[in-house]
Amino acid sequence: MVDTMKILTAEFIRSCVGPEQFPNGGLPEIAFVGRSNVGKSSLINSLLQRKSLAKVSRTPGKTRAVNVFSVVTGDVQLARFMIVDLPGYGYAKVSKSIRAQWGPLLEAYLTDREEVRIVVLLVESRVPAAQDRATIEWLLSIGHLPVVVATKVDKLKPSERVAGLRRLGAELGLDDRLPVIAYSSTTGEGRDRLWTVLKERTRI
Ligand SMILES: Nc1nc2c(ncn2[C@@H]2O[C@H](COP(=O)(O)OP(=O)(O)OP(=O)(O)O)[C@@H](O)[C@H]2O)c(=O)[nH]1
Ligand SMILES: [Mg+2]
Known part of the structure; x- marks a missing residue:
C-alpha cells in the first residue's frame, strides 16, 4: 500500500534567534539538520507539498534561525506536530560572528528540548561532508538516533545509484539501525x- 500523507494545514509559526523564542505548545517536533545547502528547506516543502513554505536558496547559509512550522495531517498517529528547519552547519563563508551565534542555538535546541521527537539528518547523495559523520556521532551521544536521508538523488546516474548509496552509508559509518532513505525534492x-x-518512529 502506498503510504501517502495527507497534509491538511502547514503554517509558518516563527523564526527563532534565541532559545526563549522556541514554541511552548508542547506538540511533538520533527527537526531537520544537515550542512548548508544540503536541501533541508526544499525537503520540508516537498514533504509538506507546499511550494515555498520554507525559503530555498542557491546561496548556502540561507536559513540562519530556527524556523518552526505547524502541521496538521489526516493521519491518526501523526496528526499534529511541528516541523523545525535548523540552520545548516559547516559553511565557511558565513561570517564568524553569525556562526558563533547559530552553533549554540542549534545545540541548545537539540540538547534541551523534550519536544524533539525525531531528528532527520540530511546528507548529500554525492558529497557527504566529513562533518556528517561527526554529526551522527554527536546526535547519538545526546540520545537522538537520527533518520538519515540522502538528498538530491536525482543527481545520481541510475548506474551509480546502488553503489553510490552503499558507499555513502559506509562513509557515514552507518549500520542496520540507520538505513539511508534516498530522497529527491525535485521528483x-x-x-x-x-x-x-x-x-x-513516533509510534510509542
Ligand atoms: N537537483 C536537486 N536540487 C535540489 C534538491 N533539493 C534542493 N536542491 C537545491 O539545492 C539548493 C539548496 O537547497 P535548500 O533547500 O535551500 O538547502 P538548505 O539545506 O535549506 O540550505 P541552508 O538553508 O543554506 O542551510 C537549492 O538550489 C535547491 O534548489 C533536490 O532534491 N534535487
Ligand atoms: Mg534552508
Whole structure:
C-alpha cells in the first residue's frame, strides 16, 4: 500500500534567534539538520507539498534561525506536530560572528528540548561532508538516533545509484539501525517512505 500523507494545514509559526523564542505548545517536533545547502528547506516543502513554505536558496547559509512550522495531517498517529528547519552547519563563508551565534542555538535546541521527537539528518547523495559523520556521532551521544536521508538523488546516474548509496552509508559509518532513505525534492522520490519511517518512529 502506498503510504501517502495527507497534509491538511502547514503554517509558518516563527523564526527563532534565541532559545526563549522556541514554541511552548508542547506538540511533538520533527527537526531537520544537515550542512548548508544540503536541501533541508526544499525537503520540508516537498514533504509538506507546499511550494515555498520554507525559503530555498542557491546561496548556502540561507536559513540562519530556527524556523518552526505547524502541521496538521489526516493521519491518526501523526496528526499534529511541528516541523523545525535548523540552520545548516559547516559553511565557511558565513561570517564568524553569525556562526558563533547559530552553533549554540542549534545545540541548545537539540540538547534541551523534550519536544524533539525525531531528528532527520540530511546528507548529500554525492558529497557527504566529513562533518556528517561527526554529526551522527554527536546526535547519538545526546540520545537522538537520527533518520538519515540522502538528498538530491536525482543527481545520481541510475548506474551509480546502488553503489553510490552503499558507499555513502559506509562513509557515514552507518549500520542496520540507520538505513539511508534516498530522497529527491525535485521528483518527490522518497516522500512516502520518509513519512512511513517518521510515523513508525513516533509510534510509542
Ligand atoms: N537537483 C536537486 N536540487 C535540489 C534538491 N533539493 C534542493 N536542491 C537545491 O539545492 C539548493 C539548496 O537547497 P535548500 O533547500 O535551500 O538547502 P538548505 O539545506 O535549506 O540550505 P541552508 O538553508 O543554506 O542551510 C537549492 O538550489 C535547491 O534548489 C533536490 O532534491 N534535487
Ligand atoms: Mg534552508
